[in-house]
Amino acid sequence: MNAIILTAVWGIVMMFGGAFIQSKSTPKYLAIAGLVVILLANCYELQGGISFFAIDVKDALHFNSFNLTFINVVLIATLFYFLLSGRDFEKVGAHVSEYFALIFFILCGVCIAATFNTLLMLFLGIEIMSIPAYILTGSDKRNLKSNEAALKYFLMGAFSTGIMLMGIAFIYGGNTDVASFNITNINLGYGPVMPKMIAVGLVFILIAMSFKVSAAPFHFWTPDVYDGAPTVFTSFMATIVKAGGFIAFIRLFENAFGKIQPQWQSLIVIITAATLLIGNLTAVFQQSVKRMLAYSSIAQAGFMLLALFALNQPAKDGLILYTGAYSIATIGLFAILIKMKDYTIDGFNGLAKQQPVLAITATVFLLSLTGVPLTAGFMGKFYMLLAAAQNGGSSWLIIFAVLCAAVSAYYYFKIIQAMFFKESNADADNSMLDVTPAFKILLVITAVIIIVLGLFPGLVIDWLYY
């Protein structure tokens, strides 16, 4: 509860603070301070189980160690995001503190999506998460691509929310015994054969959630939206918003539909396989690193969908670890990308000579995304594979996932090759905008954390058993 209320409050503080703060760089410090406070409050709640706010939620929200740990991971990732990319907010437009406020509201939505216990709260969380994202996508007002991306995102997001509401209505109405929005009550209402209304409702919700996490074949909005949005916001959307979608996805399907999993598992298998295939295959052909990272986020989502396929303990442990690892690595990569003038792969040529620290940390991030051992990304993939294997059945899906991971090595390593083994272009003033020593130190800390998590994943996972 702490996180939900404090993020919303701090969002309002940032909004009104914008009226009083004159300089463009101060909102960042205010945001970081607020985030640290929220993080500590959430840790306090995770440890002791009590929150500052005694509000009777009437069982609409549910707080346990899994939910709160996930919120912790998201908050830490956002902290890194602020520290690494905070200065780049100023380049987007004039309303810097509004951008921060919108991000805090998104965080609030993610927290609700992580702790919901009724379908209405799920809808609320997803909407609160998405609407500020629509605004952030279009925040570069003079850029036509940004406007297009915002409109596309808004229209498709609105559609998918409508579908989700229809699905919720069907599930509510289809329950013959107990008509309730509460997700733990849903699976009590029927016998071994699913009533048709529930089946339809389930499929509608599946479609809507797949849209939110950009799973194929509902992923078509992702490349254009991620490409059109200002890069600094793409970084946030590709990681935190997607993570929020995933946590909602797995919590819903485990609690509400977990007992009938064999009936909808085949749908998930098809979606996972399609996501892995499309994400990896199209990423191979991209020339722009930003677009390639968009497709790579689809591919990574495919791996995370294996947790939905499995729905067992390693799946849930692994999803948290994977989310954290993927978020931090992607945020780090985007932070470096923002500093470049040229977003194509050739723009990275010769980076190792010009900025060795950036090149080495980028290599660590790319290795983590590929899944090379010693990085947190490998541990995440390992848990996903373990969960899927433990579930049994569909072993071809696991081999397929692994083949796709090998394909992903191709496009991630194209960047490493450009950085280390190719000569930079002739024009000397190549690519670097302001790179401060503090930035480099932060990148190194991020890379070290990825390696430490790769060696000791227990640092994150043990919190689940707190």
Added chain:
Amino acid sequence: MFGDSITFPHLLIFFPLIAGLITFFLRKEGTAKAWTLAASILTLAVSIASLCYANNAAYSGLTFSYEWMKYLGSSFAVSLDGVGRILTFLTSISFPLIFIATYKTSYKSPNAFYGLMLLSQCGLMGVFLATDTLLFYFFWELALIPVYFLCSRWGGEKRIQATFKFFVYTFLGSLLMLVGIIYVYLQTAPTQFSHHSFSMSAFYNVFAAGSGATGQNWLFWLFFVAFAIKMPIFPFHTWQPDAYEQSPTAVTMVLSGIMVKMGLFAVIRWLLPVFPLAAVKYQHIVVLLSVTGIIYASLIAIRQDDLKRLVAYSSIAHIGLMCAAIFSLNQTGIQGVMLQMFNHGINIIGLWIVLELVEKQLGIRKISELSGIANKAPMLTIALVIIAFANIALPLTNAFIGEFLMFSGLFNYSVWFAAIAGISIILAAVYTLSMIQKVFYGESNTATAVIKDISLNEGIALGVIVVLIFVIGLHPQPFFDMAKESVGVLTERVK
């Protein structure tokens, strides 16, 4: 304190690791080279010291285990035994030889080059020492990353594509092995803290007689594909000639001398004991593939004009023979392989040293353009001829013992396969001797007139190799003693 918290495996892994990391900060070329050489000689000393305990299997300084991921059942467990002993010795003796032989060569960014070489040594040591499957997988992949950077940065013209192909191919194989590991892991017995375990003994017990575990056959293939890509075995060998040709020769020495042994070692340590029934079932297919590879690679080697590619193909042929001998699944064959792994490592490094010399001084690698080097460099020629004879496995050389045992083992399994593989000896003689005759004997031409004979550092390295060739050729018993227990255990399981 030694024997409890600091053990031999510790030192063997962490010496190169720490030395390598320090090397990155030594900008001056001379300092970096001297430091690297000293560190590798120190590792060699540790390895020789560990050999003294070869007969004392219960010595606590040989094993170490540290709780790593308790709830998963994985621990940082390393141990120095049988096969691992031979191969860690090979690794620790190869690196000083490589560094001595290439001492005069100048690499750009020497700190990065030598640092990465030492890091790859650390990775290789880890592969040979790990007794926990997840740890083994970690080191298996980690040995690859420094080599990738070494080949891509300091290699020949087409290095980027060649190394990339090498990396993606090997990475794919490793991922398939990871899937196999997970499936076997899920069938291991529970331990005190976790539902399953990654330890070697747990894995050995999964498919033991009487357990109800399933899926041995397809899991065998998942593992075998990964190892077949590494060794390489026909038809997974296509990455090798390009990668060997484009890498800087020091790295090729590491690749062909030690890294391919990773595949053979993994078959002996992990594949055969974990999947004994499947190994027997698919014995014929594997031996068929290996023998096909031997003949195929030898024939191509005869047609090669490039020196480096010739040695690369000859390496495929030798490794194919070793793989066939392992899968003959009898004591003689496997003992031969144990010895031959060491021999082949030493011999091939010797060959590469000579080739490196020729290429460095003359800048030519084509056989058709070279001739008559013996006139100007007699010592070099003598060394090369001895090493080449070892490559062909003439009696008195180390490889003769190894190949004799391997052929005996193969013969016990199938006369026909042994006969076909035996043709490879003749083919090896053809390409090796014809290469020597064309390149070294005959009249010098303008290109080769400028060659100088071996200098001190190369002389030391080649001298050590020549001595080893003869010593092991005449007195191989110590190696057999080292490997005896592992071979015994292995053949018991397969029975």
